[in-house]
Amino acid sequence: MNTILTSDPLLVVRDSDAEKRLDLLKKALAANEVVPYLGPGLLRLGSAET
DSSP states (O other): OOOOOOOOOSOOOHHHHHHHHHHHHHHHHHHOOOOOOOTTTTOSOOOOOO
């Protein structure tokens, strides 16, 4: 079973509202306005390990 961990309530959208939101998210991602969450340990900035 898949689990979504979130601190916010889940929002279910359908039909044209979902299409509009998806279109806005695609534009934001293409413009580098969104940083995808890669999960703990997958993205390390300035790692001290050699």
